[in-house]
Amino acid sequence: MDLSAINPVLLVASLMVAATPLLLAAIGELVVERSGVLNLGVEGMMITGAIAGFAVSVETGSPYVGVLAAAVAGAALSFLFAFLTQFALANQVASGLALTLFGLGLSALMGQGYVGIRPPAMTRLDIPVLSDLPVVGPILFGHDPILYFGLLLTAAVWAFLKFTRGGLILRAVGENHDAAHALGYSVIRVRVLAILFGGACAGVGGAYISLIRVPQWTEGMTAGIGWIALALVVFASWKPWRVLLGAYLFGGINVLQLNLQAAGVAIPVEYLAMSPYLITILVLVIMSADKSGAPASLGRSFHASQ
Amino acid sequence: MTGTLLSIRGLTKAYPGVVANDSVSFDIQEGEVHALLGENGAGKSTLVKMIYGLVKPDSGTMTWRGGEFAPPEPRAARATGVAMVFQHFSLFDALNVAENVALGMENPPSMRDLAAQIRSVSENYGLPLDPDRIVGDLSAGERQRVEIIRCLLQDPKLLIMDEPTSVLTPQEVEILFKTLNKLKSEGTAILYISHKLEEIRTLCDHATILRLGKNVGTCIPSETTARQMAEMMVGDTLHTPTRSAKEEGAPVLRVNDLSLSSANPFGTRLKNISFTVHAGEILGLGGVAGNGQDELLAALSGEAPTEAETITVNDKPVGHFGPNERRELGILAAPEERLGHAAAPDMSLTENALLTGAIREKLMNNGFVDWNATTKFAERIISAFDVRTPGPTSAARSLSGGNLQKFVIGREVLQNPQVLVVNQPTWGVDAAAAASIRQALLDLAAEGAALVVISQDLDELMEIADHFGALNEGRLSEIRPALGLTIDEIGLMMGGADASEGAAA
Numbered sequence: 001m002d003l004s005a006i007n008p009v010l011l012v013a014s015l016m017v018a019a020t021p022l023l024l025a026a027i028g029e030l031v032v033e034r035s036g037v038l039n040l041g042v043e044g045m046m047i048t049g050a051i052a053g054f055a056v057s058v059e060t061g062s063p064y065v066g067v068l069a070a071a072v073a074g075a076a077l078s079f080l081f082a083f084l085t086q087f088a089l090a091n092q093v094a095s096g097l098a099l100t101l102f103g104l105g106l107s108a109l110m111g112q113g114y115v116g117i118r119p120p121a122m123t124r125l126d127i128p129v130l131s132d133l134p135v136v137g138p139i140l141f142g143h144d145p146i147l148y149f150g151l152l153l154t155a156a157v158w159a160f161l162k163f164t165r166g167g168l169i170l171r172a173v174g175e176n177h178d179a180a181h182a183l184g185y186s187v188i189r190v191r192v193l194a195i196l197f198g199g200a201c202a203g204v205g206g207a208y209i210s211l212i213r214v215p216q217w218t219e220g221m222t223a224g225i226g227w228i229a230l231a232l233v234v235f236a237s238w239k240p241w242r243v244l245l246g247a248y249l250f251g252g253i254n255v256l257q258l259n260l261q262a263a264g265v266a267i268p269v270e271y272l273a274m275s276p277y278l279i280t281i282l283v284l285v286i287m288s289a290d291k292s293g294a295p296a297s298l299g300r301s302f303h304a305s306q
Numbered sequence: 307m308t309g310t311l312l313s314i315r316g317l318t319k320a321y322p323g324v325v326a327n328d329s330v331s332f333d334i335q336e337g338e339v340h341a342l343l344g345e346n347g348a349g350k351s352t353l354v355k356m357i358y359g360l361v362k363p364d365s366g367t368m369t370w371r372g373g374e375f376a377p378p379e380p381r382a383a384r385a386t387g388v389a390m391v392f393q394h395f396s397l398f399d400a401l402n403v404a405e406n407v408a409l410g411m412e413n414p415p416s417m418r419d420l421a422a423q424i425r426s427v428s429e430n431y432g433l434p435l436d437p438d439r440i441v442g443d444l445s446a447g448e449r450q451r452v453e454i455i456r457c458l459l460q461d462p463k464l465l466i467m468d469e470p471t472s473v474l475t476p477q478e479v480e481i482l483f484k485t486l487n488k489l490k491s492e493g494t495a496i497l498y499i500s501h502k503l504e505e506i507r508t509l510c511d512h513a514t515i516l517r518l519g520k521n522v523g524t525c526i527p528s529e530t531t532a533r534q535m536a537e538m539m540v541g542d543t544l545h546t547p548t549r550s551a552k553e554e555g556a557p558v559l560r561v562n563d564l565s566l567s568s569a570n571p572f573g574t575r576l577k578n579i580s581f582t583v584h585a586g587e588i589l590g591l592g593g594v595a596g597n598g599q600d601e602l603l604a605a606l607s608g609e610a611p612t613e614a615e616t617i618t619v620n621d622k623p624v625g626h627f628g629p630n631e632r633r634e635l636g637i638l639a640a641p642e643e644r645l646g647h648a649a650a651p652d653m654s655l656t657e658n659a660l661l662t663g664a665i666r667e668k669l670m671n672n673g674f675v676d677w678n679a680t681t682k683f684a685e686r687i688i689s690a691f692d693v694r695t696p697g698p699t700s701a702a703r704s705l706s707g708g709n710l711q712k713f714v715i716g717r718e719v720l721q722n723p724q725v726l727v728v729n730q731p732t733w734g735v736d737a738a739a740a741a742s743i744r745q746a747l748l749d750l751a752a753e754g755a756a757l758v759v760i761s762q763d764l765d766e767l768m769e770i771a772d773h774f775g776a777l778n779e780g781r782l783s784e785i786r787p788a789l790g791l792t793i794d795e796i797g798l799m800m801g802g803a804d805a806s807e808g809a810a811a
Contacts, residue, residue, distance in 0.1 A: 165414070172398050172409050179396035182360065183410055184380030296399065 006259045012252075013138045017213055019251025020150045021046070021205040021222075025229035026236070026243045027150075027157050028201025033233055034161065035194035036174035036297035040096025041081055042202050043226025044103020049074040049203025050210040051107040054119055054217045063122040067146060067207050074203020075196045077103055082195040086188050089301045104220060114217045122146070122212055144212055146204065151244075153201070158240040170194060174295035177302040187302045202226065228277070235284030238295065242287065250280040311336045311495050312357070312375070312464060317366035319352055326352035328519040329366060334464065339486065339496045341506040341527060344516035345539055345736035350499050353516070354466050357497070358390045359383035384412060387463035391453045391470055399442035403452050406441050410456040427458050431485045446595060447478040454485065465489065466497045471505060475594050476764070476797040483509055501539070501737065502765070503532035517541050540738050555585025558756035559606075559637075559725045564616045564625075566605050574598040574780040576605065581775065581785055583725070583756040588747065590771025590788060591760045593800050598780040599729055599760045600642065606727045606758065607639030608632040619725055633665045636724035640714050642733065642760075644707060648714040651703040655695065658702050659684040659717055666721040683720075691716035692742065708735040712743060719746050726750060729760040744770050764796060778802035 025042050032039050052073030057066025081099050084090040122144045125131065131141040161167040173180045173190045181187050209225070210217055228250065236242035257272040265272070316329040326349045334340045344350045355361040357368065359377030368375040370386055377383035380390075397406050404421050408414035415423065421437040428435040433451040441452060450470060457465055467486075471479045486496055486509065498510055506513060507527045515523050515538045523538050564579040576598050583589045593599065604610040606617065607629055614623035619637055629639075641647045649658045660680045664670050669680045684698035691712040695705055702710060715731055731747065732740035748770055751757050760777075761767050767774060767788065774788040776799040783799040 165408070168401075168405055168409060171401065172405075175398040175400050176396075179392075179398060180409075182380075182392060182396040184359070184384075185409075293400065 006256075006263060009135050009138055011255055011259060013142065015248065015252040015255040016139070016143065016147060017251075018255050019247040020147050021208045021213065022225050022229055022232065022250060023150045023154065023244060023247035024205030024208065025202045025226055026232045026247060027154055027240060028198035028205070029229055030233045030236070030238055030240060030243055031157060031161075031170070031201075032194050032198035033298055034174045034238055034295055035170050035191050036177055036295050036300065036302075037085065037191050037195055038092050038096065038299040039078065039081055039099070039195060039198060040093060040230065041078070041099025041103065041226075042198075042229050043222060043224065044100035045074040045077050045199050045202035046103075046206035046209075046222045046226045046229075047107040047220070048077050048103045049206030050222060051111045051114070051206075051217060052203065053207025054210040055110060055114055057119045057211055058114060058117055061120050063120050063211050066119070066211055067204055070203040070207030071200040072203070074199040074201070074206065076199070077106075078195050078199025078202070079192075081199075082192045085301065086192055086195075089303060092299050092301070100226070108219045111217050111219060115219075117217070119211050119215050119217075121215065146208055146212065149204075150208075154240050154244045161240070171295070174297055177297045177300070181302070191302070202229075205229075228280075231281065232284070234294070235281060235288050237288045242284070246280055246284050249283060250276050253279050309336050309371070310334070310369075311371060313369045314357075315367050315369075317353065317356060317363045317368070319349075319356060319361060319363050325519050327356070327363075330516065330519070330521045331366075332514045332521060332524065334495050334497060335512075336463075337490060337493045337495055338511040339490055339498055339509055341510035341513035342497060342499045342516065343501065343503075343506065343513050343535060343539055345501065345738070348516040348539070349519040350516055351468065352519075354390065354468060354497065354499065357383065357464075358388055358466060381412065384460060387461075388466065389457035389460055389462035389464070390466040390468070391450065391457060392468055397441050397449055397452060400440070402438055402440050403435060403444075404437040406452055407437075407456045407459060410453075411460060423459060424455055427455055431455075431458065431488060432481060433485060447474050450474070450482070454482075458489075462494060464495045464497060466499070468499045469501075470498075471500065471502060475800050476793050477801065479505070503527075503535050504765075506535070507532060515539055536737060540736075554587060555754060557582045558585050558620060559583040559758070560618045560621075561606075562616050562618070564605060564612060566601060566610060566612055568601045569604070569610060570600075573601055576601050577780045579780075579782045581782060583758060585754045585756055586751050587773065588751050588757040588759055588771045589785070590767035590774045591758065591777055591782070592762065592764055592767055592774065592796065593777035595762055597777040599777060601780070602777065603639060603641055603727055603729045603760060606637070606725075607641070608637070630665055633662065633721075636666070636722070637727075638662070638666075638718040638721055638723040638725070639727040640718045640729070640731065642729040644710050644714060645703065649702040649710060652701055654699045654701055655688070655693075655705075655713060656681050656684040656698040658713070659687060659698070662717060663721055687713055687716040687720055690720060691746070692739075708739045711735050712739055715743050715746065719750055723750070723755055725756045725758075727758045727760070730762065731759060732761075732763065732766060740766070764793070774799075776800040 029042055049070035053066040053070030056069035057063045084095045085092050124144050127141050131137045173187050177187045232246045236246050253276040257275050310333045312334045315331045317327050318329050319327045342350050356363050359380045424437040435451050510527045513525050513527045560582045566576040608627055612625040614626040617625040645651045660669055667683050669676050693713045694709050732743050771788045773785050775785040776783045
C-alpha cells in the first residue's frame, strides 16, 4: 500500500472530470422536474448522446460537432417522451423507463461499428502562465471546455430559476399546473421545452463520457450515471448548487476510491466501489432534512379539461 | 359613470353531453356591481371563463365599450381590462406573495418595485399583506387578498369574483365588501358570482340569474327578497327544512378535555376541547377552515384514537377505539373530502357503500361479502337521497360533487347512527340538494340521534343547529344556543374572542 502515490492535485482535477457527466445530466433533470415532469429516461438519453456524439465526432473529426450532435440526439429522444406524456398523456414513470430501455438498445445498435476506435481529442484550455501555475493551474485552468460549460450551466440554471420571469413561470407550472393554466400560461409548451432541455443536457453528459472521460465507445458505458443523476436531483432538494455539490462529492469519492484501489488499500474492492453511492446519498439525505418540498405537480399529467 | 361596459349576446357553449351556456345575453354597466346567480352547474363558471378568455364560445358575441371583444387567451382579456379572482385560488403555495402577483401580470416590474407596489395598494385598500411571505403559510382570507391585489395592480375595468366569500369569516367579508365598494366608487365594474343571496342583496346593483345554462331573469337585488331570487334560481318553490319542536334528551356524546396533535405536519393541534351533545340535538361547529375541523372529525370518527376517557358515548369510553369499533356502537362520520376520504374515487357506489356500511348493515358473512345485500343497501341510498346516477355500479368519481355528497351523507344516515359527525355536509351542493341533506340531518336528530355538524356555512348552521360553537386554532369557543345569536357574536366566537368579551362589546 502506497498512499503517497496519490497526487492530491491530480485527484482534484480528475474528480472534476468524473463529476461533469453527472452534473450535466442532473442539471437538465432538475429543470425538467421543476416544471413538474418526472423523466426517468435520463440513462437512455445519456447513452444515446454518448454514441451519437462519439459517432459524429469520429465521422467529422470534430469533437465539438460531436457534442452538438449529442445534445440534438438527447433532445430528440426526450421529444419522444414529451410526445408520449404531454400529448398522449401516457404515464410518466412507465414512459421514462421505456425511454431508458429504448436508449440502451438503440445505442448498442448504433455503436456496433465504433467499438475500439479512439475519438478525436478535445483541446484543453491552455492559458499561458495561468495554466502553468502549480496546483491552481491544473485544477482551475487545465480542463476541456465542456467542463467549464457544465459549471456555467449550473450558474445559469440557478439564475434563470431565481431571477427571470421564464424561471418563475417554469416553477409555477411545476408547482400548480391548474393555476398556471388558469392564469393563461401554456403548461404543455413550458413542459415540452423543459423536457427538451433536459434531454439535451443528458445527451451532452453522455458524450462527455465517451469523448473525454473514457474516450472510447463500449456498450452500456454510462453505467448507471443517469440513475445517480435522478437520485441526486431529489436529494439535492431541486436546488442547482446542491446538485453541483453532490456531483462533485460523488465524483470525488469515485476518483478517490479508484486511487485507493490502485494503491492497494486493504479494504475489499467491492466496499470501495460502493462507497461513492453510499456516501453521496448519506450526505444529501442529511442535507435535504430541511424539508424543501418537491414541486407539487411532479409526475402528474396535465390536461386542460375545460 | 354610465354606459355599457360589456355586452354579452347569445353566448353558447356546449360540452359533450351538456350545454353549459345556452344563448346567454346580458349587459354590465360601467361601475356597477353585477351579480351572476345560479345553482351549481348552472353555467356561471363557464360563462366567466369565456369572458376571461379561458374558454372559447361556440357562438354568440361580446362587445366591450362598443368594440368587438373575443379574447383568445387570458392575456388578451387582461390587456383589455378584465381581471378575475378565482373560486379555487389560482395561487402557488411554494412561491411568495410577490412572485404570485407577478405571475398574474403582463409586464411585472422588478421584484423590488413590485413589493413596494403591493405594499402601497394593500394599504390603500385596507388589505394588509407582506410581499415576502410564502403563500402556503397564509390563511384563506390572506390568500384571497393576494388574488385581489394581483387584480388591482392591473387597474382593471371589470373585476370578476367567483364565490369570493365562501372561505371568509364575517369580519373578513365586511373588509372585502368595503374594498369592493371603494373599487366601485372609483368606476370599476364588478361581476360578482355567488349563491349567497343576502350578500348579493347588500352588495349588488343588478343580478342576472342562470338556470341550466339559460338566462332565466334579471332583478334588482335590493328590491327582491332572497326567497324570490332562490326560487328563480331553482325554478321551483324552495323547500326550507322544517324542524319539529323537541325536548332535550339524555346526554349521548361527551368530549372531555380532548387535546390531540394533528397527523398532518401543517395541521392544527386540538387544545382542551370539551362539549356534550344530547340525544336529538344538533351541535353546529363553525370556524374558518384549517382551525381544527379535520382533526376534530378524525378524533370523533376514530381515525385518530386518543385516550379512552376523553370521548364517551352513553358513558362508555370510546376514545381508544378505531373507526370500525365505533361504527359497531353507532358512531358514524362523514368527512369533508368527498373523493379520497369519504369515498374511494375509482370504486363503484356498491363497493363504497360496503366500506362504511359493512358492520352496521351486516354486509359481511364469515369474512365474505354479501354482494346482494350490499347492492340493495347502495340502491336504498340512491333512491332515498335522490342520487342522480345510472346505478350502483357507477364509479364514485363519475358522480357530480353534489350527487356524491348526497351519497356519502345518505350512506351514514341510513345506518341509523346514535352519533353522527359530519364535516361540510353541503359543500358544493346546489340549493335544492342542500335543503334535502339538511332535512335528513334534522330528521335524524328528531329520531333521537346526537349530531355534530361542522360547517363553514354559517347560514346552514343557524338553520339546523340547536347549539353553536366555533373552532379557532384548535380551541373550541363556549357553546351557546344557536337561537338568537347575532352575526357579530358569531364572528367574535370564530375569531377566538372570549364570549363574555363579545357580549360586552
